[in-house]
Amino acid sequence: MAAPDGMVSRFMRLSMAENTPLDRAFTIASRLAQSGRYPSIIVALEKVEETWLRMLTDALGDPVVARMVLLMSDGLYYRSALFPSGENVTPDTDELLGAVDQLIAVRSHR
Numbered sequence: 001m002a003a004p005d006g007m008v009s010r011f012m013r014l015s016m017a018e019n020t021p022l023d024r025a026f027t028i029a030s031r032l033a034q035s036g037r038y039p040s041i042i043v044a045l046e047k048v049e050e051t052w053l054r055m056l057t058d059a060l061g062d063p064v065v066a067r068m069v070l071l072m073s074d075g076l077y078y079r080s081a082l083f084p085s086g087e088n089v090t091p092d093t094d095e096l097l098g099a100v101d102q103l104i105a106v107r108s109h110r
Helices: 007-013 021-035 039-060 063-082 093-108
Strands: none
Touching: 007 039, 007 063, 007 093, 021 039, 039 063, 063 093
16 A cells, blocks of 8 residues: 555556466465365455455545456456466556546546
8 A cells, every 4th residue: 555656556567477476376276266165265365356456446536446457457467377478468557557547537527
């Protein structure tokens, strides 16, 4: 929450698979959850996502846009894991964040 560039910016910029121990743990947990045999892992992953969503909602002030940012983050992470060489993964995070800012501005003037 205290990131100098802002929580949302930091969240989006870190949404890249980098083969860290955390990335590997998430991959393993996701696979175990997908099997349906480990409900406690599903609960743990849900809690992580709920925490991220709450933090994004607090930072953005809009739960719909927060959900969109969370889903964009999921997509960025997935694509970077799918194409680890970096090919086909050139997200312009600044452009995405600019679009989020525009959406917040439009939604706040409704």
